[in-house]
Amino acid sequence: MITHPFTYQAPSTLEEAVEELGRSGDSKVIAGGHSLLPLMKLGLAQPEALIDLRRIASLRAIRTESDGTIVIGALTTHRDIAHDPIVRAKLPALAEAAGAVGDLQVRARGTIGGSIAHADPAADEPAPALAYDATIRAVGPKGRRDIRASDYFKGTFETALADDEIIAEVRFPAPAGRSGSAYEKFAHPASGFAITGVAALVTLKADGGIERAAIGVTGAAAAAYRATAAEKALAGTNGDAKAIAAAAAKASDGIAALSDLAASSDYRKHLVTVFAKRAILRAVTRARA
Ligand SMILES: Cc1cc2nc3c(=O)[nH]c(=O)nc-3n(C[C@H](O)[C@H](O)[C@H](O)COP(=O)(O)OP(=O)(O)OC[C@H]3O[C@@H](n4cnc5c(N)ncnc54)[C@H](O)[C@@H]3O)c2cc1C
Known part of the structure; x- marks a missing residue:
């Protein structure tokens, strides 16, 4: 048309x-x-x-600031994020989410700023943005504004960004301590969008138990969300298979799960549990490696 x-x-x-x-x-x-x-x-x-925006070269870079914050310019493509050595080393759940977006053509053109601004409930990158507690830096007529990812995703295609603001960059604090992270996705077989996607970040205590967990979920509800009940259930445990399964079972607590031709709400909740378990397990394994 x-x-x-x-x-x-x-x-x-x-x-x-x-x-x-x-x-x-x-x-x-x-x-x-x-x-x-x-x-x-x-x-x-x-x-x-x-x-x-594509002539604005300053929006395309990935850089690390002196405090370790990894800053990804809004115009950075999914492909460049997936292949960036710093992102792969420090933010593997983001690299995996970007590498799982659509197909090669979509990854070569689509950008992190576009994905975060559009806020499709089935988009991949919102999940790691939530798990890593990223900040969305917006610029508008009144100047610069930083919005935490946990305050940003409001509903289907609905965000805290104002109509006159442009996302300049997405800022990821470097995960502290002994930590590991991973992204697991159940993709729609035709479009590749996430029917469910879970990003998990865990930090370990000196004895190898779980000090802290942060879990971002996409695809399951009207907006990507932090699975806080699952995070609380995992923190303080020894991080064994039983503790991970018990925490993952809480990853869809309190949400109104989407229901459509691809998956009913009950099936989506089941997928959230299964994919949360996989993401947490890989995150813990990476943290202990
Ligand atoms: C076939 C197909 C399959 C796809 N599969 C997936 C998938 O599996 N997973 C996934 O996550 N996504 C998927 N996508 C979407 C893709 O990732 C898009 O690239 C992304 O959602 C939007 O990025 P964009 O740069 O193309 O944005 P655009 O299409 O250019 O813009 C999208 C919206 O964001 C706004 N916008 C763009 N940049 C900014 C900015 N810097 N500041 C403020 N507003 C801005 C625009 O005004 C517009 O409203 C798919 C798309 C297609 C066509």
Whole structure:
């Protein structure tokens, strides 16, 4: 289908992009275009102006700050995240989630900023963003704002980002202490989107038991969430198979699970338990290696 007519601009700085975005109430930024363009072709989004971010080179980098925070520019593609040596070493659950997005073409074009801004309930990267307690740095006409991932995902395609704000980067604190993390996904066989995806991060005590756990879940509910009941159940245990299974069984506590042609709500809850168990087990194994 042919899209509604729109104007197109490609500024070279973030400041210009923010200014352009504020100029018309009905403008949108575009990054990889892998979520926005299909919506425009279906007539579900009809922006009057498109502001292309892809000339803003500063949004494409991955860097590590002096305190260890790993900063991923909003325009970084899923493919570049999946292959980055720092991300693979320090944030393996994010590398695995990015590597599990769609197919090669989608990973080569789609961006972390686009995924986090779009907030599809079946998107992969929100799960590790929650587990690693990432911060979304947004820039708007009033300046810069940092939003914790746990405060960011509000509902289906609904976030704490304002219409006039642009995501500049996603900031991941380096996991402290003896820690391990992993992402496990049950993918839709046609689209590749997550019917369920679980990212787990565990930190160990000196005796090898679990000091702390952080678990992000996507695909199961209207918005990605932190499985706090499972995190509490795991903390303080010895991290054996029984403790992991008991914690994983709580990973869908309190959620209204989605139900659709791909999976009923009961089946989704079952998948959350199974994939939480797998993610936690791999995270613990990595932490102990
Ligand atoms: C066939 C197919 C399969 C897919 N499979 C998966 C999958 O398995 N897992 C998965 O997670 N995703 C999947 N996706 C979605 C893909 O990851 C998209 O790339 C991603 O969701 C959006 O990123 P984008 O850069 O393409 O954003 P765009 O499509 O350019 O933009 C999406 C939305 O975000 C806004 N936006 C973009 N960048 C910013 C920014 N920096 N600041 C503020 N707003 C911004 C846009 O205005 C728009 O509203 C799939 C897509 C396709 C087409």
